[in-house]
Amino acid sequence: MDWHLLFAQLLNGLQLGLLLFLLAAGLSLIFGIMDFINLSHGSFYMLGAFVCATVAAVSGSFFLAVLAAAAATFAAGALVERCIARKLYARGHLEQVLVTYGLILIFDELAHLVWGPAGAAIALPAALEGRVDIGGVGVPRYRLLIIMCGLLVAAGMYFLVTRSRLGMLIRAGASNRAMAAALGVNIDRLYLLVFAIGAALAGLAGALIAPLTEASIGMGGEIIIIAFVVVIVGGIGSVKGAFCAALLIGFIDTLGRAYLDDLLKLFLPGAAAETAAPALSAMSVYVLMACVLALKPRGLFAPAGAGVKT
């Protein structure tokens, strides 16, 4: 077995997992706290990528571009919450799905109008190009940066939700909205803030992935399904759950693509294994979700009190 390849694949899995976490953390909080299914969460991911590409091209600073992407998606999230999402909290999930699916189409079309049909690529600054040698494996510097960013945000989110004053209000609002309001918590503003923070995290993920994949229309719709899988597996409303599930799914997806055919060849004829492996690895995360749902219907880390909201 090639240990260097395995190490590289594990890093890829970690990177994918952390990107999924950035998307799923906001999605899970919005689903858990407002009971709102936001299919258009992926549009903030796309928006982040495009804004990052444009600002990077104009200003020449990638760092500035990432900040701008987070700020722009924070603002876009706040706008969507105020104008659209807020009116849907009391409605059923079907209506939420219909409206937010419509939002995906609108955001895709807007991106088409502003940035044109072609994607927007981002050139990395020289300092982020090249590789760092870790244990004999050349790891791309930029992938390390993504991993560092993801871990930092994860730590920040954990601190925010479990240790900060704002987090205490968020947890209270998630557990019992009427009571939090009776105590004097401004629930409307709390929801606005949670929604905007979630959008900014998705935008950050889009900005970070853009130099690898380039910004493209439809990238949000592609990632949103897998982000929902992360939310469901982790437990709706749990940041810790989103983190663990995102890493789990990142590893399973990456390692499945890399090693499943070798594994199948152990007990299948070579040709059959090579045909079956891609199909099976594409399915693997859904198989995982099905298993988790069968064993723990509310996800791995469902927060206490969720699911019994009235």
Place this chain on the structure above:
Amino acid sequence: MILQVQNLHKQFGGVRAVRGVDLALADKQIHAVIGPNGAGKSTLLAQLAGEIAPDRGRIVFAGRDITGLAAHKRAQLGLARCFQTADVIAPMTLLENATLALLAAAGNSFNCWSPLARDADLRARAMQLLEEVGLAHDAELRAGEAAHGVRRQLEIAMALAPRPKLLLLDEPMAGLGKSESAAMIALLKKRKGSAAMLLIEHDMDAVFALADTASVLVDGRILAAGSTAEIRGNAEVQRAYLGTPQ
């Protein structure tokens, strides 16, 4: 007068839950609203707290018209409320619940991204809040795992955290055993004089032990109002609600 309610109305579909209620509550007094189930008591309370918007009428609290004000703004003005179901934040400990109440009362919590653990003063005040209702020894217990009576006391402590001018109580004795009820009555008695209270209650012993004045609500209307002694002696009230003594 801390609270004046004029001609309050609320209709749900064809059901007229509250129809033309007037109430007046003096500073630091306890006023009980009694009446049979379905009389509109909880709807009335929800309108006072700002959870349900009245169709008609006016609510004046501490000299200010609050009829159209959101629930959290009323809370910040000093109008606290407790729920019928002993609402606390189940996944949090008693101490966290108390801390939350203090944070929410401060109102400007959104400026504070600061860590809670470092705020010793806040923790001390939360602990004191629990001490006042005799729950300090259970501070690290999860509220969801606490007995019903404990959750009730916690809820009262949380409602009192911002030192409100008026406390709305929705059946605080409901589901409590005899000794728990006695403890709750003692707790509320102790707090009498620091805040006015509007008490919805079925437990007549509690009403007569606590309230200065009372209104009888039947079918969304005030049937009678006066001192608790007057209400106790009112023949019409006897018939409509209190029943014959057993």
